[in-house]
Structure formats: structure tokens, C-alpha cells
Amino acid sequence: MIPPSFDYHAPDNLEEASRLLLANPEAKLLAGGHSLIPMMRFRLAEPAALVDLRKIPGLSGIREEGGSLCIGAMTRESELEKSDLVQSRYPLLADTTRVIADPVVRNLATVGGNVAHADPGNDHPATMLAYGASFVASGPSGQRTIAASDFFTGPFSTCLEDGEILTEIRVPEAGPGSGGAYQKFERKVGDYAVAAVAVQVQLDGGRIAGAGVALTNVGLTAIQAGAAEAALVGSDGGDAALDAAAQAAAAAADPTDDHRGSADYKRAVVRVLTHRAASSALARAREAS
């Protein structure tokens, strides 16, 4: 279907982009367009104007700085895939980007768009929750940093305010003894998840000193599974702890019956994927010790 007509703006700075958003309450930001344009074509979104971010310099790139891996919001999935830094030091992020859609989509889709779209089926929100990442937003009242745990307020909704633009994602810098993994079960390659699980762990002297566990597509937003994290922290990462974490993650899931399976089935998938992701995260953390 052809989308209804809309105005198009391509500002070359953030202030102008923010001003355009405030002046047009029905406007939407355009990043890679791989969620927004399909929604417009199905007439699920009918923005009166698009504010294209692609001409604004400085919004993409991947670097370590000030104790964080800083990812510009306009960084494309394919750039994460090609980044030696991400591939060698951030296995949870590397796992995640590899299973998002297909190479054609990944060439255009941006990390910021994936997070800001807040689709419960998108893969980055759970990964960012498991990392304990934060998001930098720029808007009419300046810049602020938002914890991932505060960012997702509902399906397709975030705490970004009118005129605010996500500019950067900050993942805590990988240190010795840290490791993570993303396990996704999909009906076919390139599909959204039936369910997926992100696990990040920090080892200290053979025990788990910190853990992040979060779930994709089994609730209205990505879900941080606090009880699963608690089951891991303080343990030696043995089978009993992994089983307890897997049970807790399944209990935290809140799926519905749909064409991807029944709610009971999805909870069972979460249990299995949590065990696998935790086991892989631990192996990687031990390797990085």
C-alpha cells in the first residue's frame, strides 16, 4: 500500500531537528526507515511529516570512552557486525546484531531506531537491559542520560519527551571476567523472535558478582528478569544456579498465545534459552578472565 502524503525535512543539525519535531506534533523521526516505513505503508502510522536524521553529522560511530562503549544512535546494524571492537569484546551485542532480520535490513536499520521504536519484538531492548546500558537524549532542554531500565514505558513507547532525539547508546565497558550471550528462537531466519534471552555476567574470583538477564517478545516490553539475575549472583555458575535462573526467567515472562505459539510454549522456550545463554555467557566470561 502507498502511504498517505507527508512533509519531508532533512535538517543538518540536532537543534533544527528538535525544533521541527516541536513545531509538528504529528511528525516522526526517520532513521533507517525499516520499522517506520512498513508501518506507514500498512497505514499503522500516518505521520504528517518526517524529520530525516541522516544529514546530521556525528550521530554514528562506535568507540570506547569514559568507561563505556559509545554507539551513535544512527550506527547501522551492519557496522556493529563489522566492528572488531564489538566482535572481540562485546559478545552479547555481537550475538544480537547477527540475528536481527537479514543482511539487507541490517545495512540500513540503526541501533537507535531499534531501541527508540520499542517494539517488544525488537532484539536490542533486552540486550541493553541486560547490559545495564544508558541512552543519551538531546532535546529542547538540553541533553540527558536515561537508564535502559527507565526507558521502555510500554509497547512502542518510551520516556522520550516531545522534541527529544536519541543520540547515543552507552554500554558499560567490557572488563576482565565479563561475558554475555543472546539466544533467539525464531520460526525462520530473519524473523522476529518467538522468544529470546540476553544474559550478561561479571565474574569475580570464580563466582558471579553481577548478572543481567532480559527477555524479548514475551511481554508488552522487553522484560528485565530480576529474580533470574538474583539466582545467578553469588553463585559459582553451576547447573543448579542456571536451572534456578531459567525457572525464574520463565516465571517473569508474560507472553500471549499468537501465531508464534502458545503462552505456555513460549515460557518453556524462555526457560531453555536462559539456560543456554547463561551457560554461554559464563564460558565467555571465564575466557575473558
Ligand SMILES: Cc1cc2nc3c(=O)[nH]c(=O)nc-3n(C[C@H](O)[C@H](O)[C@H](O)COP(=O)(O)OP(=O)(O)OC[C@H]3O[C@@H](n4cnc5c(N)ncnc54)[C@H](O)[C@@H]3O)c2cc1C
Ligand atoms: C523484514 C524485517 C525484519 C525485521 N526483523 C527484525 C528482527 O528480527 N529483530 C529486530 O530487532 N528488528 C527487526 N526488524 C526491525 C529493524 O531492525 C528496524 O529497522 C529497527 O527496529 C528500527 O530501526 P530503523 O533505523 O529502521 O528506524 P526507523 O524505522 O527509521 O524508526 C523507527 C522508530 O524509531 C524512531 N526513531 C528512529 N531513530 C530515532 C532516534 N535517534 N531518536 C528518537 N526516535 C527515533 C522513529 O521516529 C520511528 O518511530 C525487521 C525489519 C524488517 C523490515
